[in-house]
Amino acid sequence: MMAASLLRRDKKATATHLKADLNRTDNCAGVRQLQELLDTVLNPETPATDTEALDWCKCLIAGGDGFEEFCKTVRSYDNATLCGLVWTANFVAYRCRTCGISPCMSLCAECFNNGDHTGHDFNMFRSQAGGACDCGDSNVMRESGFCRRHRLKTGENVPSVPRELLLMSEMVLPRFIISVIQYLREGYTEPDSGSERDLQKVLQQLEPQISFLEELTKMGGAMRTVLTKILTNQQTFKDLSMGQEDNPYAKQNYEKYLSALKNSGLVSVEEKALPASAEAPAGEEEATGALGSSGAAASGNPDEASKEEDQDGGQSVGQRKRVKLSSTTKDSSIMDSLKHKCFLEELLFWTIKYEFPQKMVTFLLNMLPDQDYKITFTKTFVQHYAFIMKTLMKSHESDTMSNRIVHISVQLFSNEELARHVTEECQLLDVMVTVLLYMMESCLVKSELQDEENSRHVVVNCGEALLKNNTYWPLVSDFINILSHQSVAKKFLEDHSLLMLWMSFVSFFQGMNLNKREMNEHVEFESQTYYAAFAAELEACAQPMWGLLTHCKVKETQEYTKTVVRYCLEALQLWFDAIGFVDEPAPNQVTFHLPLHRYYAMFLSKAVKCQGLDLDSLLPDQEMLMKIMVHPLQIQANLSEIHSNMWVRNGLQIKGQAMTYVQSHFCNSMIDPDIYLLQVCASRLDPDYFISSVFERFKVVDLLTMASQHQNTLLDSEQERPMLEGSLTFLVILTSLRIHLGMTDDEILRSEMVSQLCMNDRTHSSLLDLIPENPNPKSGIAPGSCSFEEMLSAVADFKAPVFEPGGSMQQGMYTPKAEVWEKEFDPIMVVLRTVYRRDVQSAMDRYAAFLKQSGIHTGNPWPPYKERSPLHPGYRGLVKLLHCKTLHIVIFTLLYKIWMDHQNMSEHVLCMVLYLIELGLDNQVQEHKEEEEPCIEEHCHDSWFPGTSLLSNLHHVINFVRVRVPETAPEVKREPPPSTSAEATSFGPNLREAQVFSLVAERRRKFQEIINRSSTEASAQAVRPKSSSTRWVPPGTPPQLVTEILEVRESMLSLLIKLHQKLSAKQNSLPAGWLEAAAAAAAAAAEAAGGAAEAAGGAAAAAGRHTHGDGITAIERILTKAAGRSRHSQRSIQEICGKVCPPVPPKKSSPADKKTLDKEERRQRARERQQKLLAEFASRQKSFMETAMDVEPPDGEAAMDLGMAEVMDSEVLYDCVICGQSGPSTEDRPTGLVVLLQASSVLGHRCKTGDAKKLPTSDEEHIYAADTCGVAHDLRLALMQRFFRESSCLQSVSIGWDGGVYVQTCGHTLHIDCHKSYMESLRNDQVLQGFSVDKGEFTCPLCRQFANSVIPCRPGPGLEAGAWHCPSSKKTSVLVKEVEDLQELMAPFPTESNLSKEMELVIKDIKNTTQKKYMDYGKNPGSPDNDFLFMYSVARTNLELELVHRGGHLCSGGASAAAKRSCLNQLFQVLATHMRLYSIDSAYNPWTRLTQVAKSQPEEGLDEDRREVAMLFRDVPSLLIIFVLTMPQPLRKEHFTCVVKMLYNLQFVQALAALSAQFSPEERQAWSSSGALKKNAENGEKCFEALLSHVISELSSDETIYRLNAEESTMLSSSVWSPQSIEFSLRQFCLPFLRISSLLQHHLYGDVLTECLEEEEFWTLAVGLGLLAPGPPAPSSIPSASCLEWPAVSAFHLVTQWCEEVKGLPETLAENSLTLLVQDSQWAAPRLLQLPDNYNIIFQYYHRKACTACQKVPKDPALCLVCGTFVCLKGPCCKQQGICECVLHSQHCGAATGIFLLINASVIIIIRGHRFCLWGSVYLDAHGEEDRDLRRGKPLFLCAERYQVLEQQWVSHTFDHINKRWGPHYNGL
DSSP states (O other): OHHHHHHHSOHHHHHHHHHHHHHSSSOHHHHHHHHHHHHHHTOTTSOTTOOHHHHHHHHHHHTTSOHHHHHHHHHTTOOOOOOOOEEOTTOEEEEETTTBSSTTOOEEHHHHHHSOOTTOOEEEEEOSSOEEOOTTOTTTBOGGGOOHHHHSOGGGGSOOOOHHHHHHHHHHHHHHHHHHHHHHHHHOOOTTSSSOOOHHHHHHHHHHHHHHHHHHHTTOHHHHHHHHHHHHOHHHHHHHHSOOTTOHHHHHHHHHHHHHHHHTTOSOHHHHHSOTTSOOOGGGHHHHHHHHTTOTTSSSSHHHHSTTTTTTGGGOOSOSSOOOOGGGGGGHHHHHOOOOOSHHHHHHHHHHHTTOOHHHHHHHHHTTTSHHHHHHHHHHHHHTHHHHHHHHHHOSOHHHHHHHHHHHHHHHHTOHHHHHHHHHHHOHHHHHHHHHHHHHHTTEEEOOSSSTTTOOOEEEOTTSHHHHTTTTHHHHHHHHHHHTSHHHHHHHHHOHHHHHHHHHHHHTTTTOSOEEOOOSSOOSSOOOTHHHHHHHIIIIIIHHHHHHHTTOOSGGGHHHHHHHHHHHHHHHHHHHHHHTOOSSOOTTEEOOOOHHHHHHHHHHHHHHHHSOOOHHHHOOOHHHHHHHHHHHHHHHHHHHHHHTTTTGGGOHHHHHHHHHHHSTTTGGGTHHHHHHHHHHHHHHSOHHHHHHHHHHHTTOGGGOSSSSOOOOSSSOHHHHHHHHHHHHHHHHHHHHOOTTTTOOHHHHHHHHHHHHHHHSOBOHHHHHHHSOOOSOGGGOSOOSSSOHHHHHHHHEEEEOOOBOTTSOBOOOEEEEOHHIIIIIOOHHHHHHHOSSHHHHHHHHHHHHHHHHHTTSOOSOOOOOOOOOOOOOGGGGGGGGGGGOHHHHHHHHHHHHHHHTTOTTOOHHHHHHHHHHHHHHHHSOOOGGGGGGHHHHHHTOOOOSSSSSOHHHHHTOOEEEEEEEEETTSHHHHOOOOOOOHHHHHHHHHHHHHOBOOOHHHHHHHHHHHHHHHHSOHHHHHTSOOOGGGGOOOOSSOOOOEEEEEEEEEEOHHHHHHHHHHHHHTOTTSSOTTHHHHHHHHHHHHHHHHHTGGGHHHHHHHHHHHHHSSOHHHHHHHHHHHHHHHOHHHHHHHHHHHHHOOOOOOOOTTSHHHHHHHHHHHHHHHHHHHHHHHHHHHHHHHHHHHHHHHHOOOTTOGGGGGSOHHHHTTOBOOEEBTTTOOEEOOOSSSOEEEEEEEEEEOTGGGOOSSSSOOBOOOSTTOOOOOTTSHHHHHHHHHHHHHHHSOHHHHTTTSOOOTTTEEEEEEEEEEEEHHHHHHHHHHHHHOOSOOSSOGGGTOEEOTTTOOEEOEEEEOOOSBOTTOGGGTSOOOSOHHHHHHHHHHHHHSOOOOOOOOHHHHHHHHHHHHHHHHSOGGGTOOSSSTTOHHHHHHHHHHHHHHHHHHHHHHTTSSSTTTTOOHHHHTOOHHHHHHHHHHHHTTSOOOGGGOHHHHHHOOOSOOTHHHHOGGGOOOOGGGSOHHHHHHHHHHHSOSSOOHHHHHHHHHHHHHHHHHHHHHHHHTTSOHHHHHHHHHHHHTTTTSTTGGGOHHHHHHHHHHHHHTSHHHHHTTHHHHHHHOOSOOOHHHHHHHHHHHHHHHHHHHHHHHHHHHOOOOOOOOGGGHHHHHHHHTTSSOOOSSOGGGSOGGGGOOOOSSOHHHHHHHHHHHHHTOOHHHHHHHHHHHSOOOOOOOOOOOBOOSBHHHHHHHHTTOOOTTTOSOOSSEEEETTTOOEEESSOGGGOBTTBOHHHHHHHHHHSSEEEEEETTTOOEEEEETTEEEEEEOSEEOTTSOOOGGGSSOOOOEEOHHHHHHHHHHHHTTOHHHHOOOOEEOTTOO
16 A cells, blocks of 8 residues: 555655665664565566656665766766776777787777777777677786776775665665566577567567666676675575565466476486486476476487487488487586576576577676676576577577677686686586587487498587587687686696596597598589588687697696597597507598597697607507508598599589698698608608508509509509609608607798798788697797797898789788798798699799899709708607618609609609608618618518618619519510520529519518517407409409519619709710819818818808709709718719710600600690790780870871871871771761760869868868869859859859869770670670670770760861961951951851761760759750850860869970870860850850950940859850850861960959959059059050059949958958069969960860970960960060950950949949959869878777768768768668768769778778779788778778879779779669
8 A cells, every 4th residue: 555655656755755764773664665665666567668667766776866866976986997898799899919818808999099009919800799898807918008097996095885875776676686587587488389489579678677787787886786796695586586475476487487497408417317207306306297208318408309300311321319428427417407596697597598688698797897796607607508508509590699608708717817716616627528528419420430330439410500500619719718727727637537528529520521532423412511520620629729738838747748648549549449440541531630639649749849758658559550640641642632633523622621621720730730640650660661551542552663564453544643743742741841840939930931921922911811820819829939020020021012003902012032032942841831732833933933033043943952950859760761671662663764754754753752862861860770780681571772771772783673564565575685695694693683572562561560569469360451352353454464574773873863864965964073073163162161161161052052953953962962971872973974874765665655755746846836826926916006006096196297288188097996997087987086974073172272181080170161163163153143144154154163074085996886886796795794885884995994985086187287277477456357257157057967966976975974963053954055054164174184184284295195195176076066056146245345345335224134244254264165166167276376365365354353352452552553654655555564553443443342352451461562473473363274275275286285394384385375476585584464465456445344344233243243353263183181190090080970961870981082071881871762872972072983981991992973893992001901891900001102093093083994893883882
């Protein structure tokens, strides 16, 4: 009852009243009242959407004050020292590696900018999963990086919170939280419960409540403390959670919660194992009930048993899901029991159930700055870990969910203190490993590796969603995160049972994604699961391994390593047993995934390298080593097979696997450990066994025979060579790679860097990406002492980004230094690290280019041999590989085969053989083994070589060899020599010593030996018979093998010398004394180097000559080394060289050999033919280019040089680039010029000053557009239209400053009918073009330049026809009259012809180019006056733009590219033809007013508002263009000059009038009187003082004109006007007119523009236009007035008449007349905005700025770089009529050309009409690289050169030509 009365009262009053009650000492009544009130207000049965409850809570908590006020008060007690700002995905945050302790450290922008991070290694990043700011948390970052706010320990000086402030909160909030929980319970439905499940809806309804909780957390530390108390208090939870007895609703609600718990599969494991009928433990009947139905003994977790059974059954064989492994029962409590004891726990439970709604996550994270909360929450999180995993696996939105999980866990586990605490208290490690195991168990299948039927091994199925979608990564990343803490990792390494569990986890991945080679037809379906497999091994196995390895760096941690190694070996043994492996791998199978091998390898490597353990103590017995070696070796052989196209039927994906295996992110977790493991095995196993295994694995055993023919049952003949090359290259890598065998970290980094740079020049970021880093994120990039940057500067030079004016933007690149090429280029490392085989070639080409350039070697070099760093003593055994007979026999055989030209040998084979010999010479086995030799001798039945040392075997001669060859081989045909007794005796004994060798037999024998040594006979029986006997023999059985004896009589040395002769193609390429000569040269070099002390240096210098070169050099180098190391070899070499027998040409009797010879010859011939063709093609191309360059534009200056007479009547000839014919343009078949028409507002964006406007980067800065040229002209026209006659106005100015049509051409011509058929063919062409043919767009057929129209060329003589040129002797007055008559002439109406039709079409094109609004300036759109204005303005626009392109002046003369390719002449013809259709009313013809003094003007008074625009207000260049275009064409030059002279007079008087307006009244008075005296002098009309005084006196008679500016001008000019300054101003005022006139004259008459200095421009132009006679006096002394030439009337009368027009204006206009008088024709060049140097300034201001149109923060904000407008890219919010804002703005601001900077991507896009392109970025990082989409987030700086290029392309309208990748934007930008 009481509650009801309270409810009726005002909320505030109630709250105040209750607060007072509660503050009394005896507050029972208050408490009761409050509880009753809350019972009513927070009744869980009211729908959540009812906001009344929330308002009540706010009021009650605030205790009667306003809620906002309350918030402020509480905030003042905030004692938090952490920032803790929580953000969600896509938030921009920072990470500073210099300040971070944990790799996950991140800062919000505010804390980052307020901290000092100058010079640090930081980057900006877009958060993917969300995060929180770590500022102030010294567990995660160094205190030096804290921002100003969190550096102070705020806690100390904050007053303590008064109790009554938060009293109400403590009472109200528990009730509020339980009500939220009740809503969550109520709203939840199980996914499979059949009812409509809409969790989102429930969450939306709860939005206000959860937001309120979030608001509370933001009130600071005081409120968080209260919340923590409530959330973690177990008693409160007990009291409220169950619901009171009398409340049935609450009880039912609690039941819902219990059933939700149950359905989550959270029951104990023991139960799952029991059948349903067994007796369940007493307290858990309900649990079994839930399970009984689904059959508890079923697989995995109950609710997944039935689902997904046959999801992709086709991919896996056998039973997919199996009964769970017993190992998981280790700790049932982890997986299955949950009991909630406080609000926090249940809240987290629901958060998980609802799949981590963003708001809940944010609320839970916002609380983290409270330490007590943090600990409780972390424990709760761990307690729910298994449940999280189950929910994640069922979720349909696993991506989003994963991000949210990591968002939370990163905040908890990055903190070492906390992680350790939870590990100790909550068994965090056990939980994680168990959960991971459990997770993977859900997708295990039977392994098919090796023995398919009997295999007991299980692997993960990579096709399952769990792996394909990376669902496991949140859990794995947490695991990696906690292992990065030393204290946690040590716990892990000490816990043996955990290690065993982990090894069983890793073994799930051992042998996954097995590939079986397709032998017959191509595989139907290429599965792409391989990437999932690689990702899984890297993330789930390798990264935790690297994490553990970082803690095993020092001697003290030896025990850990030993333990891991022991468990690895155990797991491997188990694996071998499970797959039933004995000694031979199953054929045609490969898996790239051997994580157990790699764990073993990496821990071994660490143990030897860092912990000083003895390798042998960690190795198993020989038999185990032999097993361990098999699979990694299999992978190496398979790599070679894949590259030899043997797996081609398996599709592209198998190549993808081979590439991924060596790719930079994977190589140091995959191929490197594999090769290291093989090196370890090789160093400990019998070398002969190892070598023969290698050749057998690579399937090239049959090839290694001395016979010229052989049979290979395993390989096709085209696969033999690549496989042989592969096996030798592998041996070279194996014996020369030192990554794990003694190189320091710095040396490794250096060699990695060098090998990447040698393949290609690299940008800094791609290099960072390509250097395999230790994948554990803690370790930074290089574990060595030397940083990445230092190393980079040591090995590479920076090439700054270059700008090719033709377009493509270069990035800053690093290129190897010369000495790196010379000393460090290591082709073996390059081969190991290349993903694409072409990169090896690219490295060799670059190496060859370097040698050529530096003059070291000009031919085709061989890969250089590189000395290796010494082996770590533990691995000395590896050298035995190079000193074993098997290898030597192979080397001997191959040398012999190459010398004899057997098939399938190659230069690469020889190169690798020589490399192996040289490695052997450089790595000698210790000498003390010598005495053992004889004992080995005894059981060696082969006597190919006496010992195992390479040095002594080199000179051992082998006489006869017994070989098995097919009967057809040439060796068989050789009859034994006729048996004279002497011969026979010499032959007989030799048969006994003929050498036989079989690699296979050798290997089997060694294998038996090893086995016998290591175990009893029993295991020897287990060896399977060699499978070759059962091999399938193809039909058409090959010929039988017979044994033959070959006579050889060679040693390795003699073969080398013969190969030397063969390579150099000289008989005695090594004369007998060459060794001595070489030695002498070395000695001489040593002498030069300064005596004996540096003899070694001299020898090195001599060797340097040998390091680079081809095979010849390599052989010489080897022979020199051999001679230097052994006397015996030296003698042998000298003997052999002395004998120098010409090499025996092998008998070419066999067809096979013949075939190879023919093949070579045929190749040679083909090569020659190709050369010839290419040469011919090149010469053709050259002549074409020459002719193309000669297509002179029709106003070509070439014609100038011909004598005038010849040109007179010759017609201009045009070449058509389509049909190739040349001829004149005719009326019937006109020729046209290819042009691009585009609307342009570049002129309109010019300003008065030359400085670019600054881009605003704060709210205070703005850009004003009022001072631009376009705006000024618009205002002027609008002003005129108010007072003057429309038609007159429209002829007094030009438009086209904004949206004018600019015409440009590539200079090529074509017949218009050819063009039409060309367009037709384009239209039918289905290829996607970057342009729209329907809009008339095409590319020039010759130069491919973009175009969209064709301007017809007028038939008739060339421009230079003399008659139009001869200088006139007529008097001015005559010419003036002639001009007037010409204007009166009516145009003959053009006859209808193809030409005139085309002209009309072009006019239409021109009109369609720009938008309507840029054409209609008149009051009645579409009127002839309007049309007329538009047409002559097109001419003006093009002249003005050409002027801009020439730099705004004509000082540089005619040498402008623009002029060479100008189409202005053709454009003028078309415009003139069109404009002759309009005649100018003679009564209003400006010409008469220019040249005659009117008698009287009676009509003035009659028609006030129809008056003409005063002459002084008119735009003179516009008048010039109007006159020229309306007079009959072609216009004689004398008439043109006359027009220019008359207009100059007007321009000069306008200049005087404008100047006089700037004087102060006193100055006006002075000039008026001083000039009046000169009026009557004889040259008064040509003296500016006289004219100025006349103008002043005329205009002064009307007070209104000067009156207005009297007060302004005093402020304006404090300077006094001298005659010089006036003269200068007059010139500046008249210059624009002279420039336009000169350009026009240049285009119409082909006059050359002369170069001049800037100060002489005025006079040069005046002389060129005929205003001044070309005279001797220095131009600067000639006043501008002397150019005046008045018509037959007195100058002063004309001036008076012009001034009268201004004076007689009505009152309203008078005040504006001054504005019109002072017209400004001086505009600076157009500029883009000036951008700040640092991109961050732009980014920080604009990426959060709200759009002015829609007031939202745009998703993709963009900036117009022309005017600075901020727009939404692609934003639907600002669409108008389906057109997005960027496109709209580009139409408005640039007449369809827009340049936008995309704020979030740092790139610039260009919109041109209906197309757009990505231009690139003008902001580059410190290494000269773009950072598109800000992915790397490094600081970016403005690249001035690029910005200049952009501006230049904008001004010159060349975007269309230079940028290539255009696409349509469909108005969607």
